[in-house]
Amino acid sequence: MNLRFVEAFHWAVSLKSVTRAAEKLHITQSALSARIAALEEELGVVLVDRRDKQFRLTVAGQRFHVLAQRLLEVQRQVKEEMGSSVGRPMALRIGAIESVVHTWLTSWLQEMRASQPEFELELTVETSPVLADQVRRGAQDLVFAALPAMDASVRTRALPPMPMVFAGHAQHHTRARYSLLDLSCIELLTFQRGSQPHQSVLELFQQHGVPLPRMHAISSISAMVQLVEGGFGIATLPQAAAAQLARRVPLRQLATEFQLAPLPIHASYREDPTSTLTESVLASALDYLARNPPAA
Numbered sequence: 001m002n003l004r005f006v007e008a009f010h011w012a013v014s015l016k017s018v019t020r021a022a023e024k025l026h027i028t029q030s031a032l033s034a035r036i037a038a039l040e041e042e043l044g045v046v047l048v049d050r051r052d053k054q055f056r057l058t059v060a061g062q063r064f065h066v067l068a069q070r071l072l073e074v075q076r077q078v079k080e081e082m083g084s085s086v087g088r089p090m091a092l093r094i095g096a097i098e099s100v101v102h103t104w105l106t107s108w109l110q111e112m113r114a115s116q117p118e119f120e121l122e123l124t125v126e127t128s129p130v131l132a133d134q135v136r137r138g139a140q141d142l143v144f145a146a147l148p149a150m151d152a153s154v155r156t157r158a159l160p161p162m163p164m165v166f167a168g169h170a171q172h173h174t175r176a177r178y179s180l181l182d183l184s185c186i187e188l189l190t191f192q193r194g195s196q197p198h199q200s201v202l203e204l205f206q207q208h209g210v211p212l213p214r215m216h217a218i219s220s221i222s223a224m225v226q227l228v229e230g231g232f233g234i235a236t237l238p239q240a241a242a243a244q245l246a247r248r249v250p251l252r253q254l255a256t257e258f259q260l261a262p263l264p265i266h267a268s269y270r271e272d273p274t275s276t277l278t279e280s281v282l283a284s285a286l287d288y289l290a291r292n293p294p295a296a
Helices: 002-017 018-024 029-043 059-082 097-117 128-137 196-207 219-228 241-247 277-290
Strands: 090-096 121-125 140-147 156-163 164-169 189-191 213-215 236-237 251-255 263-269
Touching: 002 018, 002 059, 018 029, 059 213, 090 097, 090 128, 090 277, 097 121, 097 164, 097 219, 097 236, 097 263, 097 277, 121 196, 128 263, 140 277, 156 277, 164 219, 164 241, 189 219, 196 213, 196 236, 196 263, 213 236, 219 236, 219 251, 236 241, 241 251, 263 277
Parallel strands: 090 121, 090 140, 189 213, 189 236
Antiparallel strands: 140 263, 156 263, 164 236, 164 251
């Protein structure tokens, strides 16, 4: 039995789509369909119900998928025991929000490469809703986002949340301490509407009965910082990002008489019976964050 055909069948079932499975395995849709058809011919049973456009398994297909996962797990164990995967590059598709990119992602990746020399990175930087959707569809292997990917086939781990602060131009915003009333008179830059940082700011002003400042929704930390540099207003940023950026640009964290809600971070991923790479990479991230909490 050709295990590449078994793998094709597994990912089509896991992702509930021949198209997405083909993308995952970097083959054409017709090639993946041919692999499943060849598997059906060898087994002498129909695995996939092709009577409509939705991906559905037959009873035989449901039974075989359980066995297929066992076969792929044994294959992975054999390769690890016999060393057949040593030195072979393994690509992992990682997605991350900007807050992660601007804080701990680079230093973690540098450290992680020492323990995962076969690792090759495909990095996507996107908003949390997009990343959650991508990992659900199988377009990403592992994502770090402010939202968990809610799907039965996706596992999620909570990571340490990021403390958030207000940051302004070091020469324009020089007060020793700012009240909410002070900030209500300054234009405010925060993340996209509906995001956790955006909602946190709204709730903060509403709870204290202070008029909202003029708010601008910006999806890019780099753009926010450039606007602050240009005197456009103040920004809500992860504390660690503000501290790092202050070394290169005229930016300072503003001391305030209140605290913004921290930004939650979740790691979401899909289990792969053919490889432990995703789990080991996530374990590396958890270990790094335990030793280097995302705070200034």
